[in-house]
Amino acid sequence: MLHPRYLDGKGLLALWREGLLAKAVLEGKTRGYVHHPQLARFRAQPDPVGAINAYLHFVLLEGRARNYCFDENKLLPVERCPLISVTDGQICYEWKHLLAKLKTRDRGRYSSLCSIEIPDAHPLMKVVPGLVEPWEAIG
Template sequence: MRLWSIHPRYFDAQAVTSSWREGLIAQRVLAEPGSSLRSHPQLQRFLEAEEPLEAVAAYLGGVADEAGARGMDLDRSRIIAAGSLREPLVVTDGQLDYEWGNLRRHLLERSPDVAARWARVWRPQPHPVFVVVGGGVAAWELA
């Protein structure tokens, strides 16, 4: 499961689609308290939110917004919460940089045109549910 901290504007179509799919999986896991996948490292920051389902719904909403801007049709009725956050989730600049390196490698392999469009971006903007703070790569990423 990969729930990118990066704004979906930097994604190719494959990353938009997979972010939607992975977000829906995360939503299902968070909605089922007994799920064995609740301990998945990618879910940690959503579980730390005051309302985890609202947090993942807001994440899905951001992906759906980007998809809509590209003319892609994602079924928003699959989002089961309102997606309103009182406070944004936190992502460190180190985590954002780490993910940016991973995403750039994927884009170079499968979507060189998209990689070229963003080649001059040193650090991308975060997904709208996140606010960037100083720090290293998340411990759950390295686990």
């Protein structure tokens, strides 16, 4: 639930594809991926489809800033959406995970980000105190 600006190209493309799949799941258009634990965050919202749509809107904006050709027609018009809570422990976990990936696949981006101690969350997220989500596979 990090801000999409931190992602490298591969990460941003994957987030767009996976987000569209999550949207299809929440719309009841696919049977795959239905038990993915991160969907619980969106299912808990008053309007799950609206929430994932708003989430993807910010991914779309980041893609546009990088001149990617994400298809905005895959999204619904963005409605006002309440912020979604994410724990600071989860943000910290995801940040370390991203830095580890970037260290091997994009050293330049890694170098530019590794001095950040507290990364920004995705604009749809509200950071609250707490631990890593229990569904994370921490090994």
